[in-house]
Amino acid sequence: MRFARHVAAIAGKDLRAEIRTKEGFNAALAFAVVILILFSFAIDPTSEQMREMSGGLLWIVFAFAGALVLNRSFPRETPNDSLDVLLASPVSPPALLLGKTIANFVILIAIESLCLPLFGILYNMDWTRQPALLAATLLLATWAITVIGTVFSALTVNLRLRELMLPVLIYPMLIPALMAAMKLTTLLIAGAPPEPGDWLWFRLLIGFDIIFTLLAQALVETVLLG
Amino acid sequence: MPRPILSSALAAAGGLWLIRNLHVVTLQLPDEAAQGAVYRNLFFHVPAWFTCFTAFAFAGLAGIAYIVRKRMVFDTLAVACVEAGVAFTLIGLATGSIWARIIWGIWWTWDARLTWALITCLVYFGYLMLRESLDDPTSRARISAVFSTFAFVSVAITYKSIEWWRTQHPGPVLDFRTGGGQIDKAMQSALYHNWGALMLIAAALVLIRMRQEDSRRELEALRRYVHAQ
Amino acid sequence: MPAPALAVDRVWKYFGEFPALRDITLDAAPGACLALLGRNGAGKTTLLRLLAGLATPTRGTLQLERHRAGYIGHGIGIYDDLSARENLMLFARLYDVPNARAAVSQWLTRTQLARVADSPAREFSRGMRQRLAIARAFLHNPDVLLLDEPFTSLDDRAIALLQELLRETLGRGATVVMSTHQLREAMELATHVALLVRGKLAFHGPRPPEMIGDPTWLYARHGEPA
Numbered sequence: 001m002r003f004a005r006h007v008a009a010i011a012g013k014d015l016r017a018e019i020r021t022k023e024g025f026n027a028a029l030a031f032a033v034v035i036l037i038l039f040s041f042a043i044d045p046t047s048e049q050m051r052e053m054s055g056g057l058l059w060i061v062f063a064f065a066g067a068l069v070l071n072r073s074f075p076r077e078t079p080n081d082s083l084d085v086l087l088a089s090p091v092s093p094p095a096l097l098l099g100k101t102i103a104n105f106v107i108l109i110a111i112e113s114l115c116l117p118l119f120g121i122l123y124n125m126d127w128t129r130q131p132a133l134l135a136a137t138l139l140l141a142t143w144a145i146t147v148i149g150t151v152f153s154a155l156t157v158n159l160r161l162r163e164l165m166l167p168v169l170i171y172p173m174l175i176p177a178l179m180a181a182m183k184l185t186t187l188l189i190a191g192a193p194p195e196p197g198d199w200l201w202f203r204l205l206i207g208f209d210i211i212f213t214l215l216a217q218a219l220v221e222t223v224l225l226g
Numbered sequence: 227m228p229r230p231i232l233s234s235a236l237a238a239a240g241g242l243w244l245i246r247n248l249h250v251v252t253l254q255l256p257d258e259a260a261q262g263a264v265y266r267n268l269f270f271h272v273p274a275w276f277t278c279f280t281a282f283a284f285a286g287l288a289g290i291a292y293i294v295r296k297r298m299v300f301d302t303l304a305v306a307c308v309e310a311g312v313a314f315t316l317i318g319l320a321t322g323s324i325w326a327r328i329i330w331g332i333w334w335t336w337d338a339r340l341t342w343a344l345i346t347c348l349v350y351f352g353y354l355m356l357r358e359s360l361d362d363p364t365s366r367a368r369i370s371a372v373f374s375t376f377a378f379v380s381v382a383i384t385y386k387s388i389e390w391w392r393t394q395h396p397g398p399v400l401d402f403r404t405g406g407g408q409i410d411k412a413m414q415s416a417l418y419h420n421w422g423a424l425m426l427i428a429a430a431l432v433l434i435r436m437r438q439e440d441s442r443r444e445l446e447a448l449r450r451y452v453h454a455q
Numbered sequence: 456m457p458a459p460a461l462a463v464d465r466v467w468k469y470f471g472e473f474p475a476l477r478d479i480t481l482d483a484a485p486g487a488c489l490a491l492l493g494r495n496g497a498g499k500t501t502l503l504r505l506l507a508g509l510a511t512p513t514r515g516t517l518q519l520e521r522h523r524a525g526y527i528g529h530g531i532g533i534y535d536d537l538s539a540r541e542n543l544m545l546f547a548r549l550y551d552v553p554n555a556r557a558a559v560s561q562w563l564t565r566t567q568l569a570r571v572a573d574s575p576a577r578e579f580s581r582g583m584r585q586r587l588a589i590a591r592a593f594l595h596n597p598d599v600l601l602l603d604e605p606f607t608s609l610d611d612r613a614i615a616l617l618q619e620l621l622r623e624t625l626g627r628g629a630t631v632v633m634s635t636h637q638l639r640e641a642m643e644l645a646t647h648v649a650l651l652v653r654g655k656l657a658f659h660g661p662r663p664p665e666m667i668g669d670p671t672w673l674y675a676r677h678g679e680p681a
Contacts, residue, residue: 016536017536020537020575079530080533080534081530081531081532082530082533084526084528085526085532085591086549087507088507088508088509088521088524089546090550226511
C-alpha cells in the first residue's frame with residue numbers, strides 16, 4: 001500500500017514536471033514526425049510494400065522517440081542532486097524506479113497515439129481494423145521499451161556521452177520485443193485476425209515484460225545505492 | 227603457483243595442443259565428402275563459439291556474484307571474461323564468414339544464428355564501452371555487474387525468440403546435441419581437442435587481463451591517495 | 456544514559472582499493488548535536504551519505520531510524536519545474552506526513568514562502584530556494600537531521616532560519632549530525648565533535664570547552680592543520 005502510494009507520488013511528480021515544460025514530449029514527438037516524413041522518401045508511400053513495412057517503420061519511430069523520452073528520465077534528478085534527496089527519503093529504490101517507469105510509459109504512449117493517426121493519414125493506411133489487439137501490442141511493447149529504458153537511464157545517468165550511450169545499450173537488448181511488436185503490428189494493420197502461430201509473439205512480449213520488470217526491480221538498488 | 231607463471235604455462239600448453247591439433251586436422255583427417263578441404267574451418271569456428279559462450283557465461287555468473295558479495299575480484303573476473311569472449315566472438319564471426327563465402331557464396335546472411343551472434347557481440351561491446359566511461363572503480367563494478375546480468379538474460383531470450391525465424395545455419399552435429407551419428411568420430415574428437423586448446427588460451431588471456439585490471443585499480447587508488455593528502 | 460539515536464559500528468567504506476572510511480565507531484544520543492570536522496577528502500561527506508542511506512558500507516553496521524531522518528546534502532534537492540507547494544507536497548507524501556496539506560502550508564509560512572507558494576521554484580531567488588530546501592528537510596519533524604556543510608553558501612536569512620530550527624529541533628530531543636567548515640556557526644550548537652583524518656576517527660567526544668574561544672583548538676591538538 002505504502003509502495004503503491006510512493007509509486008504514484010513519483011510518477012505524478014515526473015508527469016507534472018513533463019506537462020509543465022513539455023520538453024521531452026515535444027522533442028520526441030517532433031523527432032517521430034520527422035522520421036515518419038523522411039521515410040516517405042525511402043519507399044514509395046502508396047505501394048503495397050508500404051503495408052508490409054508498416055510495423056517496422058512504426059516501431060523504429062517509437063524506439064527512437066522513446067530514447068529521447070528516456071534520456072531525460074533520471075537526468076531530470078541531477079541538476080540539484082534531487083536523486084540524493086529522494087533516496088534519503090523512505091521511498092524504496094524499486095518504488096522510485098517503478099514510478100519513473102510509469103511516467104515514461106504514459107509519455108511514450110501519448111506520443112504513439114498521436115503518431116499512429118498521422119501515419120494513417122500520411123501513408124493512406126487504415127490502421128483501425130484490429131483496434132483491441134493493436135492497442136494490446138502497443139501497451140506491451142511500450143512497457144518493454146520503458147522498463148528497460150528507465151533502468152538504463154539510471155545506469156547511464158553519470159556517464160560521459162550518456163545521451164549517446166543509452167540508445168546504443170538498450171536497442172540490442174530490446175530486439176526480441178521490437179521484433180515481436182513489428183511482426184504483430186504489420187499483421188494487425190493489414191487487418192487479418194491473428195493465426196494460431198501468431199499468438200507466440202504475444203506470449204513473447206508478455207514474457208519479456210514480466211522477466212525484465214522483475215529483473216529491473218531486483219537490481220535497481222544495486223544501481224542507485226553506491 | 228604465482229599468476230604470471232600460471233598464465234604463461236596455460237598459454238604454452240594451449241599453444242602446443244593447438245599445434246598437435248593442426249597436425250591431426252590438416253594431415254591426418256581426410257577431406258569431407260560434400261565440402262572438400264574447407265570444412266576444416268569447422269575445427270576453429272565451432273570451438274571458438276563454444277569458448278566465447280563459456281566466457282560470457284562466466285562473465286554473467288561473475289556479475290551476479292559481484293551483486294551478491296560486492297567483492298572486487300568478481301568484477302575483475304567479469305571484465306576479463308567479457309574481453310576474452312569478445313576476442314573469440316570475432317574469431318567465430320571471421321571463420322564463419324570465410325566458410326559462408328565459399329559454401330553459400332555470400333559473406334553474411336540474416337540467418338537466425340548469425341543475427342543472434344551479431345547482437346550478442348553488440349551487447350558485449352556495449353558492456354566494454356560502458357566500463358570505459360565510468361571512472362570510480364566501485365560504481366564501475368556495480369553498474370557493469372547489473373548491465374552484464376541484463377545482457378545475459380537478454381541474450382538468452384534473443385536466442386530463443388530468433389530461433390522462431392527460419393534458419394539457414396547448419397544444425398547441430400555433435401553427439402551431445404543430436405544423440406550421436408551425425409559426425410565422424412575422428413572429426414568430433416579433433417573438434418573437442420581444439421576446444422580444449424582454445425579454452426586454455428582463453429584462460430591464459432583471462433588471467434593476464436585480471437592482472438592488468440588489478441594494477442589499474444591499484445593505480446586509481448594511489449591517485450586518490452595523492453588527492454586526499 | 457539514553458539509548459543512542461544513531462550508532463555507527465566499525466564501518467569501512469572503500470572506493471575501489473581506496474579506503475574512504477576506516478573503522479569508524481561513533482554514536483549520538485537524542486538531543487545531541489554532533490559536528491563532523493576534518494579537511495576535504497577526510498570522509499565527512501561519505502559518512503553522512505552512509506547515514507542518509509545513499510550508499511552502503513563495505514563493512515560494519517549503521518543504526519538509525521532512516522524514515523525519521525531529514526537530509527540536506529551538497530545540492531539543494533528541489534525540483535525547479537514544480538512549485539514550492541508541489542515540492543513540499545511530494546516529500547510530505549513520501550514521508551507519510553499526517554495532514555500533509557496543513558503541514559505544507561504551515562512550513563511555507565514559516566519559511567516566508569507563502570506568497571510565492573504556487574510559482575515554480577526556478578523563478579525563486581537563491582535565498583528562497585535555500586529556505587525551500589530547509590522546509591523540505593524539516594517538514595516531517597525528523598528525529599535525526601543529517602546536514603552536509605549546511606552553512607556553506609547560505610545567505611544570512613537562511614542561516615538564521617536554520618540555526619533557529621536546529622535549536623528548536625534539538626530542544627525537542629532530536630539528534631543533529633552536521634559536517635562543517637564554518638566552525639563558529641557550528642560551535643554555537645555542537646554538543647559533541649568528531650574529527651576525521653584521512654578516513655579515520657582522530658577524536659570523538661563532548662565538545663572541548665576550549666573550542667568556544669578557539670574553534671581550531673581541536674585541529675591543533677590532533678595534528679591536523681586547519
